[in-house]
Amino acid sequence: MLSHIPDSHIVLDAVQKTYNNRPVLNGINLTIKFGEFVAVVGKSGCGKSTLLRLVAGLEKYDGGSICVGGMALNRLNKHARIMFQDGRLLPWKRVIDNVGLGLHGNWKMEALQALRNVGLEERGQDWPAKLSGGQKQRVALARALVHKPDILLLDEPLGALDALTRIEMQDLIETIWKEKKFTSILVTHDVEEAVAIADRVILIEDGKIVLNKLINLPRPRQRSNSAFANHVEEILDRIMLRGKEKELLVVNRQPETLPLVRKAKKVVPESSYKEESVRNGIKDHQKPQ
Amino acid sequence: MKPSINGAAKVFIPWAVPVLLLLCWQIFASMGVIPPRILPAPLDVLKAAVELTQTGELLDHLSISLGRALTGFLIGGTIGFLLGLFNGISKVSELFFDTSIQMLRNIPHLALIPLVILWFGIDETSKIFIVALGVLFPVYINTYHGIKSVDKNLIEMGQAYGLKGGALFWTIIFPGALSSILVGIRFSLGVMWMTLIVAETISAHSGIGYMAMNAREFMQMDVIVLSIVLYALFGKLSDVIARMVEGKWLQWNS
Numbered sequence: 001m002l003s004h005i006p007d008s009h010i011v012l013d014a015v016q017k018t019y020n021n022r023p024v025l026n027g028i029n030l031t032i033k034f035g036e037f038v039a040v041v042g043k044s045g046c047g048k049s050t051l052l053r054l055v056a057g058l059e060k061y062d063g064g065s066i067c068v069g070g071m072a073l074n075r076l077n078k079h080a081r082i083m084f085q086d087g088r089l090l091p092w093k094r095v096i097d098n099v100g101l102g103l104h105g106n107w108k109m110e111a112l113q114a115l116r117n118v119g120l121e122e123r124g125q126d127w128p129a130k131l132s133g134g135q136k137q138r139v140a141l142a143r144a145l146v147h148k149p150d151i152l153l154l155d156e157p158l159g160a161l162d163a164l165t166r167i168e169m170q171d172l173i174e175t176i177w178k179e180k181k182f183t184s185i186l187v188t189h190d191v192e193e194a195v196a197i198a199d200r201v202i203l204i205e206d207g208k209i210v211l212n213k214l215i216n217l218p219r220p221r222q223r224s225n226s227a228f229a230n231h232v233e234e235i236l237d238r239i240m241l242r243g244k245e246k247e248l249l250v251v252n253r254q255p256e257t258l259p260l261v262r263k264a265k266k267v268v269p270e271s272s273y274k275e276e277s278v279r280n281g282i283k284d285h286q287k288p289q
Numbered sequence: 290m291k292p293s294i295n296g297a298a299k300v301f302i303p304w305a306v307p308v309l310l311l312l313c314w315q316i317f318a319s320m321g322v323i324p325p326r327i328l329p330a331p332l333d334v335l336k337a338a339v340e341l342t343q344t345g346e347l348l349d350h351l352s353i354s355l356g357r358a359l360t361g362f363l364i365g366g367t368i369g370f371l372l373g374l375f376n377g378i379s380k381v382s383e384l385f386f387d388t389s390i391q392m393l394r395n396i397p398h399l400a401l402i403p404l405v406i407l408w409f410g411i412d413e414t415s416k417i418f419i420v421a422l423g424v425l426f427p428v429y430i431n432t433y434h435g436i437k438s439v440d441k442n443l444i445e446m447g448q449a450y451g452l453k454g455g456a457l458f459w460t461i462i463f464p465g466a467l468s469s470i471l472v473g474i475r476f477s478l479g480v481m482w483m484t485l486i487v488a489e490t491i492s493a494h495s496g497i498g499y500m501a502m503n504a505r506e507f508m509q510m511d512v513i514v515l516s517i518v519l520y521a522l523f524g525k526l527s528d529v530i531a532r533m534v535e536g537k538w539l540q541w542n543s
Contacts, residue, residue, distance in 0.1 A: 056449060058445060058448075058449060076448070076449065076451075078451075081449070081450070082449050084442070084446065086442065088442055088443055088446040090443065090460070090461065090464070091541050091542070092464040092465075092467075092539075092541045092542075093460075093464075093541075094541075101447070101450050101452070101460070102447075102450040102451040102452055127540070127541045128541075129541065129542075143450070147450075
């Protein structure tokens with residue numbers, strides 16, 4: 001058995017999760033220190049969001065154990081606040097009331113302060129529908145932070161934002177994290193975002209952790225930096241590795257006839273330029289010589 | 290060029306067609322094209338209204354009809370709302386009641402009038418019962434549907450932020466279902482008037498429907514038309530009130 005390591009905040013030990021007999025998480029071991037910022041990356045459907053929802057206590061795990069601050073987690077994680085991809089603001093509550101959700105007593109001042117921290121103090125009386133996507137996520141961030149959580153869980157919160165707003169939000173989250181010193185887990189499909197913001201990047205594939213990489217870059221991180229690019233490249237290579245193998249297998253096995261396009265397309269992962277090259281390759285081949 | 294319609298015009302334009310129709314009606318009636326035995330002139334209808342108001346008869350019938358409508362609406366609406374609420378929230382309650390309610394819903398409630406007259410006679414109870422029955426189902430369906438279709442993600446978010454029980458209901462479930470509930474209420478206001486008219490026409494000794502039927506006996510065309518106009522005005526009035534409530538409660542949606 002794992003003994004409790006003094007500075008570890010969240011400990012996952014052989015965590016299992018299945019949906020309809022299909023394993024989604026299959027023996028996850030992960031220790032996160034107090035104040036650490038961990039990013040979880042992986043292809044869609046790899047189980048990274050499920051991992052986050054387990055830590056939040058929104059779902060039950062089927063095997064293993066999760067400990068938060070030395071205590072076994074068996075229901076809603078009260079130390080954590082979660083931020084979702086789709087803001088999930090209540091459209092019928094004004095911004096300030098959204099931030100104050102679940103607060104008691106004299107909460108207005110705290111909510112206003114939280115809004116100030118995300119730079120939206122003068123939007124308190126607006127309806128959420130009047131805000132842009134980035135502003136909505138800022139409000140969602142304020143709503144999470146107003147509870148002063150020990151753990152901030154981020155479930156692809158920037159996934160739906162445009163590139164510029166996203167970088168702005170990453171900086172904001174990093175700044176607040178440095179100031180408040182909470183532990184954070186960020187689930188994202190954007191490797192660059194993970195490297196930009198996290199102390200450690202974890203890659204999940206088929207329900208298992210296949211990469212656990214410390215990012216030892218000084219903050220604030222420069223994206224143009226070659227060390228930064230190397231980290232991103234390394235993780236991307238690891239993610240794409242399996243895709244490349246599959247693609248090679250398919251290309252080698254199939255006779256060079258038209259159906260190849262259709263079959264190859266199914267297996268080749270998202271990256272579209274690869275599809276393009278396969279298609280072009282066939283066109284070239286068919287040209288009368 | 291795009292024609293722009295300013296504020297004042299927006300208020301008046303919807304009334305242009307009714308006013309025009311009234312004018313034509315008045316003109317044709319005074320010219321004798323429409324015989325008064327078929328349709329009395331608008332001014333005659335107005336005169337009948339004034340006369341009946343002076344005798345106090347109109348006000349009596351009006352307040353009796355209004356009282357019936359509102360009592361039936363409150364009873365039926367409350368029952369429909371509560372049933373929709375419970376069946377929307379509780380799986381057990383839904384299993385128990387939904388099928389039965391859906392079966393009853395498909396019976397036209399006006400078909401029950403003969404039965405209701407035998408049960409309750411032709412006094413107030415029978416009218417209120419029929420109105421309540423008619424109002425119940427639209428409110429039920431829309432409340433039930435509204436609560437069922439509240440965004441599950443929002444509920445989950447609320448739970449993750451520590452809301453439960455009553456707080457969860459009043460913060461997320463009820464506001465989320467409100468626009469659907471209000472649709473049900475607006476619809477049932479229409480049902481309320483229609484049901485009342487039929488009920489009063491068939492069996493009553495007071496109310497606007499009775500006034501119309503009574504006038505028929507004496508061939509008082511102006512009174513008959515007056516009661517029809519009154520129903521139209523009340524229908525419009527309840528719609529306006531419902532819209533105002535919607536505008537206030539669903540501000541965030543505009």
